[in-house]
Amino acid sequence: MFDEDLQQLIRAILVVVGAILPIVNPVGSAPMFLAMTHGADSRTRSTLAGLVAVNSFVLLLGSLIFGNFVLRLFGLSVPVVQFAGGLVLCSLGWRLLTDDAPEAAPAAAPQDVNAISRAFYPLTLPLTVDPGAISVAVTIGANHASSIARILIALLGAIIGVAVISGTVWLTYRYAERVALWLGHSRLMVVLRLSAFIVLCIGVQIAWNGAKALVEEFPFAAPAAPTTVAPRH
């Protein structure tokens, strides 16, 4: 009995970590974190890393547990969230790609308060926990188990899994600066532009996934598997 529960707990943790971590992809978004906090000093950056990790934890856990409920409350479907979120991510990537501020930014170094106010948007919401991650979290949270014991185990698994993810986020963001120092300015710029372009592409991909799922609802579209389309209200 206990063994079975433990096994289920481990499986729940693995599902959460395995499904969400590759999408959150802290290693991939660490350069973006560096770029967005350009001009902030080391101390501010480590505070920000902590804040982003805590925000990500709350946001992911919230999406896992209440995501479905919130979507139903506002009458939204998952593809719509993907489409809108993909657009937001595109705009962020576009801005980072075309922005030519980083050259001599330290002259206009943002105040600490200002930098910290950005910890949720854009650092946590579209950058770290992107709409793709939110939609995956909502989907995982959607199929709740039936009995109370199962629900508790799933809940515990979700908490531990999300904690592992935010811990990874914290570690990578915290030590992103060292990597930046090691790379040097010009090479860092290359990495930044490259990852800005990748963020743009991720945004297009997420928006496309949403759009595709939406268009499949059309009567004349190819008879796709109905499971890909979330129920609309």
Place this chain on the structure above:
Amino acid sequence: MDPRHFLEGVFLVFAALLPIVNPLGAAPVFLAMTRYADDTTRTILARKVTINSFILLMASVLVGTYVLEFFGLSVPVVQVGGGLIVCSVAWDLLRGADASKKSNAEGVPDPEAVATEAFYPLTLPLTVGPGSISVAITIGANHPQSVRSFLTTSVSSLLGVLLICISVYFCYRYAERLSKFLGGTGTAVVVRLSAFILLCIGVQIMWNGIDALVGITGPAHVPRP
């Protein structure tokens, strides 16, 4: 006047509109859009928005169908157009990091400018969005035949809309307490999150409209899943 029918009518209007008007969800957005205003201005705004919403919803229920017919519009077209507006408002709100700085630099804006905001964007796309308007029009669309039942439906929808507007007033009036309770960072998080949800709502409304439009013009004989 059948009291049971009457109560059912009130409840129908209230239950159909409340989840879409959703004053609880809109309250953080209201806060975000009035963040430069002081307490008294916000109270005045809450009252104005409530009155505007009442008039707009009642008008949609009573004469919405005729207005659409007069201009030759269909409900899905209103949804697409309105969804676009909601998206644009949400987009500005989401990207609003610089806007807050700007308004701080300007100082307190004159009350005249605040008052003009009470209708657009606070009432029209924010509180009573295109989704609510289309539902209100649909409620009003099935007008009964006799004069007496027409009066009954009108009075019951009046009461339903009145209840909605009262809840809007309370949510907006006490939104500031909520923000004080949440603190600066908490409010910023809630505002961003609700801006994102608002963007999703805009896309969803637009999509519902497009879906209905394509369903009309496309091969409708294919059975819908």
